[in-house]
Amino acid sequence: MWLTSRLRQAERGRQSAELDNRLFKQDFGDKINSLQLEVEALTRQRTQLELELKQEKERKSQNRGTPGKGAQKPELRMDGKHRIQEENVKLKKPLEESHRLLTHPAEEQGQPLLSEKPRVCQLCQEDDCLTKNTCRNCRGTFCNACTTNELPLPSSIKPERVCNLCHEQLIKQYSTSPP
Known part of the structure; x- marks a missing residue:
């Protein structure tokens, strides 16, 4: 009788552990999916910014020969450049943070x-x-x-x-x- 109750208790514990493991894997999978979606969104944003930068460079090269517009163009270029730099910093922060969290102690100790x-x-x-x-x-x-x-x-x-x-x-x- 005692062995039977002990066996039932062990089986319940095993089932509980399997359920916890399944829930952990599901939660972890959900986190992976959300991070992948975030990476995709950041990649699209980066591509868009690179396209804008390319267009800005093309406009600059087209306006070089035009006198009078040259004084105003560098200011616009700097604004665009600073905006792109700021966006790159924003894009890098989450990646650097996740890398910092996963940095291995062996790396820090050389x-x-x-x-x-x-x-x-x-x-x-x-x-x-x-x-x-x-x-x-x-x-x-x-x-x-x-x-x-x-x-x-x-x-x-x-x-x-x-x-x-x-x-x-x-x-x-x-x-x-x-x-």
């Missing part, structure tokens, strides 16, 4: 990243481990013991192998993100 082909685990500094794994978030090289966790990343809804530092950082970020 540890080698994947491009430098480290021979040791970047976390525990052990070089005797036979297999090296790549963290799918920071792209660092780590041993099996330092990449035991998996999480869905913005680039993929399915769980990917991440290093222990990225796992902690992403869990904190996901837990503080508004739904």
